[in-house]
Amino acid sequence: MTKDTEKQIGKRPGWFRRLGMGLSRTSRRLVDGISSVFTGRKPLNVTTLQEIEDALIAADLGPQLAARLVAELERYKFNKDVDSIEVRSFLANQITKILEPLAQPLPELKSGINCWLVVGVNGSGKTTTIGKLAAQLRGDKKKVFIAAGDTFRAAAIEQLAIWGERAQVPVIKPAGSNADAAGFAFEALTKAKAQERDILLIDTAGRLHNKADLMAELQKIVRVLKKVEPQAPHQTLLVLDATIGQNAMNQVETFQQIIPLTGLIVTKLDGSAKGGVVVALAEKFHLPIYAVGVGEAIEDLQPFSAQDFASALMGLDEAADT
Numbered sequence: 001m002t003k004d005t006e007k008q009i010g011k012r013p014g015w016f017r018r019l020g021m022g023l024s025r026t027s028r029r030l031v032d033g034i035s036s037v038f039t040g041r042k043p044l045n046v047t048t049l050q051e052i053e054d055a056l057i058a059a060d061l062g063p064q065l066a067a068r069l070v071a072e073l074e075r076y077k078f079n080k081d082v083d084s085i086e087v088r089s090f091l092a093n094q095i096t097k098i099l100e101p102l103a104q105p106l107p108e109l110k111s112g113i114n115c116w117l118v119v120g121v122n123g124s125g126k127t128t129t130i131g132k133l134a135a136q137l138r139g140d141k142k143k144v145f146i147a148a149g150d151t152f153r154a155a156a157i158e159q160l161a162i163w164g165e166r167a168q169v170p171v172i173k174p175a176g177s178n179a180d181a182a183g184f185a186f187e188a189l190t191k192a193k194a195q196e197r198d199i200l201l202i203d204t205a206g207r208l209h210n211k212a213d214l215m216a217e218l219q220k221i222v223r224v225l226k227k228v229e230p231q232a233p234h235q236t237l238l239v240l241d242a243t244i245g246q247n248a249m250n251q252v253e254t255f256q257q258i259i260p261l262t263g264l265i266v267t268k269l270d271g272s273a274k275g276g277v278v279v280a281l282a283e284k285f286h287l288p289i290y291a292v293g294v295g296e297a298i299e300d301l302q303p304f305s306a307q308d309f310a311s312a313l314m315g316l317d318e319a320a321d322t
């Protein structure tokens with residue numbers, strides 16, 4: 001992160017606080033669930049462990065991960081007296097360990113043209129995320145181009161044009177509506193390369209209700225990009241909406257069948273009651289989480305911090321920044 005970006009972020013309320021506020025819908029449920037089991041100190045036995053497991057599942061951590069975490073808790077203190085804080089601190093530590101290797105900064109740009117393909121279902125936050133990414137990269141003095149590759153909807157192209165203005169980054173638009181997305185991606189990368197841009201961000205359509213079409217389209221985009229630049233796309237980022245909880249797991253699986261993914265961006269963590277899914281995603285797919293969306297504004301794309309997230313999830317505010 002450059003000094004400029006740091007300064008920008010520094011002006012706003014700390015991201016932990018904002019994430020904490022946003023995640024409060026998820027964490028309140030979890031904390032209430034665990035605290036209602038341990039009013040004061042109580043033995044960690046089969047019954048109380050089951051209740052903790054239920055609370056973890058209710059927060060969208062998923063049944064497998066919930067069972068694993070509870071098994072670790074059992075190994076740690078079975079039949080011993082514990083309180084809510086101790087249980088939540090232990091779980092936060094375990095969750096931090098799962099998330100830590102995957103909480104990564106945005107990938108470094110290589111010399112020459114970099115091409116990042118952004119995929120995800122409609123409404124997941126692709127276009128918004130591209131706008132935020134473009135602003136951040138431009139803040140880091142990169143020469144950025146955006147390709148409005150969701151050629152299916154005129155409104156999508158217009159929405160991206162507005163983001164381009166906000167981010168002060170040029171947007172390449174297809175010539176007509178319903179243009180061939182692959183042909184357009186080819187043109188956009190050729191142009192970005194000719195103009196010696198550092199990075200091209202490509203938006204895509206997310207019509208998952210027709211998986212065969214989407215598959216054919218995305219695979220064709222990748223094929224033609226490689227004709228321009230054999231290493232392209234350098235990143236294929238899946239954008240996931242945190243408010244859909246465990247359904248995000250299916251989306252990763254589906255997209256992985258279509259196209260090799262290199263990383264995730266999780267949006268709408270502000271306001272999700274199902275934020276626990278991030279931990280389930282990390283543990284199951286081992287894909288880096290390059291950034292998270294914590295609001296609709298241009299600066300609301302933040303690096304993902306494992307420890308801050310785990311503490312916020314478990315309602316442990318000691319680590320809160322100001």
Ligand SMILES: Nc1nc2c(ncn2[C@@H]2O[C@H](COP(=O)(O)OP(=O)(O)O)[C@@H](O)[C@H]2O)c(=O)[nH]1
Pocket residue numbers: 120121122123124125126127128129206267268269270271292293294295296300
């Ligand atoms: N609260 C919140 N809203 C978001 C975030 N990211 C995107 N959105 C909103 O989600 C909606 C869909 O986003 P859009 O970028 O159009 O999704 P796309 O269809 O995948 O391109 C828009 O109203 C965005 O403002 C986020 O991190 N937090």
Ligand SMILES: [Mg+2]
Pocket residue numbers: 126127128150156203
């Ligand atoms: Mg869009």
